[in-house]
Amino acid sequence: MMMVKDYLDGLKNGRIPGSRCKRCGNVMFPLKPVCSDCGSFDLNELQSKGKGVVRSCTVIYAAPVRLKDSAPYVVGLIKLEEGASIMGRIIGTDPDHPDDIKAGTKVKFEPLKQGDEIVVAFRPQQ
Amino acid sequence: MKKVDLVGVGMTVFGKHPDKTGRDLLLEAVRETVSHVDMGIDIKKDVKALFIGYFTPELYEHQGHIGALAAEWLGLSGIPAFRTESACASSSAAFATGYWAVASGMYDLVMVGGVEKMTGLNTAGVTDALSIAADNIYELPTGITFPGLFALMAQEYFEKYHVTWDDLQAIPIKNHHNGALNPRAQFRSEILDIAEKTGNKIGVKFKDEMTFLKSPSNPAVTYPIRLFDCCPISDGAAVAVLASGDISKNFTDKPLHVEGIGLGTDTITLSGRKDLTSSKAIVNAARAAYQMAGVKPEEIDTAEVHDCFTINEAIITEDLGFFGRGEGLKAAKEGRTALSGDKPVNTDGGLKCKGHPVGATGIGMIHEIWLQLRGEAGERQVKGNPEIGLTCNVGGSNASAVVLIFKR
Numbered sequence: 001m002m003m004v005k006d007y008l009d010g011l012k013n014g015r016i017p018g019s020r021c022k023r024c025g026n027v028m029f030p031l032k033p034v035c036s037d038c039g040s041f042d043l044n045e046l047q048s049k050g051k052g053v054v055r056s057c058t059v060i061y062a063a064p065v066r067l068k069d070s071a072p073y074v075v076g077l078i079k080l081e082e083g084a085s086i087m088g089r090i091i092g093t094d095p096d097h098p099d100d101i102k103a104g105t106k107v108k109f110e111p112l113k114q115g116d117e118i119v120v121a122f123r124p125q126q
Numbered sequence: 127m128k129k130v131d132l133v134g135v136g137m138t139v140f141g142k143h144p145d146k147t148g149r150d151l152l153l154e155a156v157r158e159t160v161s162h163v164d165m166g167i168d169i170k171k172d173v174k175a176l177f178i179g180y181f182t183p184e185l186y187e188h189q190g191h192i193g194a195l196a197a198e199w200l201g202l203s204g205i206p207a208f209r210t211e212s213a214c215a216s217s218s219a220a221f222a223t224g225y226w227a228v229a230s231g232m233y234d235l236v237m238v239g240g241v242e243k244m245t246g247l248n249t250a251g252v253t254d255a256l257s258i259a260a261d262n263i264y265e266l267p268t269g270i271t272f273p274g275l276f277a278l279m280a281q282e283y284f285e286k287y288h289v290t291w292d293d294l295q296a297i298p299i300k301n302h303h304n305g306a307l308n309p310r311a312q313f314r315s316e317i318l319d320i321a322e323k324t325g326n327k328i329g330v331k332f333k334d335e336m337t338f339l340k341s342p343s344n345p346a347v348t349y350p351i352r353l354f355d356c357c358p359i360s361d362g363a364a365v366a367v368l369a370s371g372d373i374s375k376n377f378t379d380k381p382l383h384v385e386g387i388g389l390g391t392d393t394i395t396l397s398g399r400k401d402l403t404s405s406k407a408i409v410n411a412a413r414a415a416y417q418m419a420g421v422k423p424e425e426i427d428t429a430e431v432h433d434c435f436t437i438n439e440a441i442i443t444e445d446l447g448f449f450g451r452g453e454g455l456k457a458a459k460e461g462r463t464a465l466s467g468d469k470p471v472n473t474d475g476g477l478k479c480k481g482h483p484v485g486a487t488g489i490g491m492i493h494e495i496w497l498q499l500r501g502e503a504g505e506r507q508v509k510g511n512p513e514i515g516l517t518c519n520v521g522g523s524n525a526s527a528v529v530l531i532f533k534r
């Protein structure tokens with residue numbers, strides 16, 4: 001049975017853990033323990049290669065208390081090459097120019113250390 | 127199943143109530159409700175169960191166990207009572223619970239309500255409290271906030287339908303116009319009036335709404351969302367009484383019949399959705415409510431929808447089938463959702479102006495439909511004796527939804 005710990009451990013080791021349904025082939029990122037399409041409990045773990053494109057992104061000016069010193073920063077929804085989407089920080093781009101990152105911009109996974117935790121993050125590729 | 131009728135509804139003014147706690151606000155809404163039951167009600171004798179929505183009392187008031195607390199504070203200790211929670215749809219969840227309780231025949235009359243006392247925390251504290259309606263493991267660690275989640279939806283909507291933030295502004299302008307006519311609203315001013323007042327303070331003359339809305343006086347919260355795209359932080363409560371159709375005539379000659387009720391969910395993660403410009407929660411809830419009521423979207427005379435951020439009014443009016451895909455903004459721009467339009471939406475000013483005390487919002491919407499269908503909405507009364515009204519209250523980033531259809 002897949003658990004949240006599998007996701008967190010994977011992330012700590014610099015990977016994005018996902019799952020693939022053995023019955024219908026549905027791919028899920030981050031990992032889900034039950035198939036969101038057919039309801040099967042029979043899943044394989046799947047690691048993302050970390051490549052994808054931006055679907056949508058935003059600049060956070062008003063940040064949560066714990067991140068107020070990091071604002072402004074960019075967060076986006078990334079469509080991974082494997083076929084599902086994941087939310088992540090977008091680093092290496094100027095928050096003052098939000099239109100630099102357009103839907104379709106190619107990005108690569110780069111785990112970001114934030115305090116004690118590892119956060120899903122992506123960097124735009126040339 | 128028993129028929130279920132709405133026989134009374136009441137609410138506090140939404141806004142800042144520094145001297146009142148959640149339970150004080152709830153009692154105030156109950157007293158309002160009692161005064162709105164045409165033939166009177168003795169709540170001690172008549173109310174058989176109590177369901178109260180409150181999203182995060184633990185964070186705002188360090189208080190749990192809201193059902194028993196509310197029952198005691200209302201002098202109703204002894205009856206079944208509990209809290210319902212579905213983020214911003216918490217009081218619609220209370221309404222649904224009350225509906226099932228009466229429709230099942232188990233109780234002939236119940237009280238349902240909602241409350242949220244938010245302004246005791248500062249903006250950052252409220253932002254954190256609201257954020258727990260999103261996924262705390264998969265998405266919040268990225269630093270996303272609620273305005274951020276809706277910004278991601280707005281960006282995808284803009285990209286898909288080739289519209290811009292400018293097009294969105296028809297919605298807050300319209301809702302401020304309506305809110306200015308609502309004595310229970312938190313903001314009772316046209317945007318033009320706010321622009322003039324703000325301009326006078328800083329020595330700038332804004333020539334129209336758009337000049338003001340594009341100025342630094344309307345600061346960015348999350349790109350592309352600015353302050354006037356967001357509902358405010360509010361305190362407030364709202365309460366309704368539901369009675370079996372067998373006994374509702376003992377309380378009023380003019381009940382509203384609950385004709386349709388539908389609920390649904392979408393993924394709590396945005397990443398789990400293939401399309402950010404629509405919500406499976408709303409689509410499913412609407413389909414169920416229309417089917418139960420035997421009503422089509424074009425038959426709805428007036429609607430209250432969850433404009434926590436302006437983009438959501440466009441998304442919801444499309445998911446409800448009022449307008450085609452990508453046409454929600456166009457409809458607002460053309461004035462179709464204005465008080466005088468063919469499909470008036472958020473005649474009370476919406477969450478944007480009326481305020482959004484999270485746990486009270488759903489029943490606050492029902493309050494407006496009650497006034498409109500009974501012809502009691504005063505200056506903002508929709509013309510043509512509206513007969514059928516709809517509310518669409520959602521939780522979080524449209525991850526849960528409740529759609530209700532009322533007929534007079």
Ligand SMILES: [Zn+2]
Pocket residue numbers: 021022023024025026035036037038039040
């Ligand atoms: Zn499957």
